[in-house]
Amino acid sequence: MSALEIRNVRKNYGSVETLKGIDIALQSGEFLVLLGSSGCGKSTLLNIIAGLAEATSGDVLIGGRSILGVHPKNRDIAMVFQSYALYPNLTVRRNIGFGLEMRGVAADEREKAVAEAARLLQIEALLDRKPSQLSGGQRQRVAIGRALVRKPQVFLFDEPLSNLDAKLRLEMRTELKRLHQMLQTTVVYVTHDQIEAMTLASRIAVMRDGRIEQLGTPEEIYNEPATLYVAGFVGAPSMNMLQATVQGTTLAIDGAKASLPLPARFRDAVQDGARVVAGIRPEALRVAADAAAPSVPVEIEVVELTGPELVTTARIGTQRLTACLPPASRVAKGQAASFAFSEDALRLFDPDTGKAF
Amino acid sequence: MSSTWMTTRAWLLMLPLLVVMVAVIGWPLVDTVGLSFTDAKLVGTGGNYVGFDNYTNMLSSSNFSRTLVTTTLFAVISVAAEMVIGVLAALLLNQQFHGRAILRALMILPWALPTVVNATLWRLIYNPEYGALNAALTQLNLIDAYRSWLGEPGTALVALIVADCWKNFPLVALIALAALQAVPRDITAASLVDGAGPFNRFRFVILPYLAGPLMVALVLRTIEAFKVFDIIWVMTRGGPANSTRTLSILVYQEAFSFQRAGSGASLALIVTLLVTVLAVAYAALVRKTAGSAA
Structure with a gap:
């Protein structure tokens, strides 16, 4: 039995269809990240799971029980919000214990649960403060603590790290990962940050225009993107997309006097003369040292040292390529070079449907 | 630009207003203080200096104590009722329903109408021969x-x-309705997930955001209710048997009906002092509420 099951959920706001049939089944202890840009419907889906919005059709089951029409407090969920949503006039102690207090849990039991959550989140010293006396990171810990004490079947996180600065976001990300590894709870986590999704998730659902574009493990999403959208959305810098034409057993790069060997695994899928998009991750490119691996001739245009890598933008005919090279790579603006990559790193997409071959 | 010049310029810009305020408020106030130590009548000579007699007579009179009780009763009950009804109306008008915008506009009407019109309408409603009530x-x-x-x-x-x-009550409702717009949607959602019912949601989620603005409404309304004159004058003139006579009505009667300008001035200053004490106490409360809400 799935811990959480979403069955063909649709949501309309007037004539606008925000969710167009979502199906997900989540096993206990899974960490699902709903990833997508603004307006893709990920927060709407989370709100439907929480009971803060009603689905137009479809069903949501927690622990095998349909929860549509059930009040949020009776859904056995806890939610952490982007804005922390702490009660401003209550101390940290009462904020964390609020859900238990509202459920009539005895004071000593409540106190024990609050102390345990505070210990886990290392906020014991803050229990008597008000939210206004806390930093952003501390507030987020309190919000997580408020969810933890309830011990629900499913935790819902709505962009919980978006309001934190970059350094704190990284710390809290690790903290969330640590907590999940320790508690093995079922989590649905909404974010537009693909690094958060990649690092935290056991599975990622990439959403676009109210649909799931791809549902898979972070490795699948990164290495085998199902669509051009997923390929472009996940990864920074984004995957290189070269317009090309199949010519027998080669791929002729449009607008350039260059071609690549067509990997054998694609030969049955694409027809001779078909136009395709060749996707190569910038991390998969390196400066060619021998002629063994497939390579493309390029002219270096911009070189940016980020510290751990040299982000190099190069021209290949009328198209551009980005490569993440080791910092010691000998490349300079205006230089002619050759970028090599492993055949396995090449993905092919249909430019009309956007789907991967 | 030097700070001395900035200060001088600020005072220069304020000067016209200061002159007007001294002329229309400062001078009459000083004149009233002087008048309150005399037995002057409304017409005729300036009167003789009588020391604190006007004050002691007024403070020891049963008229004053009875009027003070009536005024306090009027202020406390009406302001308390206005706060409760105003907040309830705001909570209702904050819900999503068809015709909400029209209802919000209609609600302001009683407050927007001149007091005399309101008072006349209520006299008709209360009329002993053909009143609607x-x-x-x-x-x-x-x-x-x-x-x-x-x-x-x-x-x-x-x-x-x-x-x-x-x-x-529409004034309180309007202030509360504006404050309700500031209640973050996430906190309301969090309280729903946490299992808070309507009462606890009001107490823990909404009230902290209402407290500051409501305190301002409370200050304004209490001060106004304490010095109420117009609605009472139009509806009862302080009667029957002085049962609705408030301090402002008593001041008016002393100074203008009985033409005892000195005595009326001393009473007016006592009312001013009481209202000032209220204003200062409330200002401190507002600061405290604002501080705790931050």
Whole structure:
């Protein structure tokens, strides 16, 4: 039995269809990240799971029980919000214990649960403060603590790290990962940050225009993107997309006097003369040292040292390529070079449907 | 630009306003203080210096203590009722329903109407011969015969309080409604997930955001209610048997009906002092509320 099951959920706001049939089944202890840009419907889906919005059709089951029409407090969920949503006039102690207090849990039991959550989140010293006396990171810990004490079947996180600065976001990300590894709870986590999704998730659902574009493990999403959208959305810098034409057993790069060997695994899928998009991750490119691996001739245009890598933008005919090279790579603006990559790193997409071959 | 010049320029810009304020408020106030130590009549000579006699006579008179009680009752009950009704109305008007915008606009009407118009309307409603209240209550079999609501000492003050509430609750509702817009949606959602019912949601989620603005409404309304004159003057003139006579009515009667300018001035200054004490106490409360909400 799935811990959480979403069955063909649709949501309309007037004539606008925000969710167009979502199906997900989540096993206990899974960490699902709903990833997508603004307006893709990920927060709407989370709100439907929480009971803060009603689905137009479809069903949501927690622990095998349909929860549509059930009040949020009776859904056995806890939610952490982007804005922390702490009660401003209550101390940290009462904020964390609020859900238990509202459920009539005895004071000593409540106190024990609050102390345990505070210990886990290392906020014991803050229990008597008000939210206004806390930093952003501390507030987020309190919000997580408020969810933890309830011990629900499913935790819902709505962009919980978006309001934190970059350094704190990284710390809290690790903290969330640590907590999940320790508690093995079922989590649905909404974010537009693909690094958060990649690092935290056991599975990622990439959403676009109210649909799931791809549902898979972070490795699948990164290495085998199902669509051009997923390929472009996940990864920074984004995957290189070269317009090309199949010519027998080669791929002729449009607008350039260059071609690549067509990997054998694609030969049955694409027809001779078909136009395709060749996707190569910038991390998969390196400066060619021998002629063994497939390579493309390029002219270096911009070189940016980020510290751990040299982000190099190069021209290949009328198209551009980005490569993440080791910092010691000998490349300079205006230089002619050759970028090599492993055949396995090449993905092919249909430019009309956007789907991967 | 030097800070001395900045300060000088600020004072120069304020000067016209200061001159007007001294002329229309400062001077009459000083003149009233002087007048309050004399036995001057409204017309005729300036009167003789009588020291604190006006004050001691006024403070020891049963008229004053009875009027002070009436004023306090009027202010406390009407302001408390306005706060409760205003907040309830705001909570209702904050819900999503068809016709909400029209209802919000209609609600402001009683407050937007001039007090004299309001008071006249309520006199008609309370009219002992053809008033709507008597008609409604007799048709509902709640009373046997028409009553003179404004003519009986037992009901006149209550009738006035109802009319005052009707006029002023929209102001409280308007302030509360504006404050409700500031309640973050996430906190309301969090309280739903946490299992808070309507009462606890109001207490823990909404009230902290309402407290500051409501305190301002409370200050404004209490001060206004304490110095109320117009609605009472139009509806009862302080009667029957002085049962609705408030401090401002007493000041008016002393100074203008009985033409005792000195005595009236001393009473006016006592009212001013009481209102100032209220204002200072409330200002401190507002600061405290704002501080705790931050």
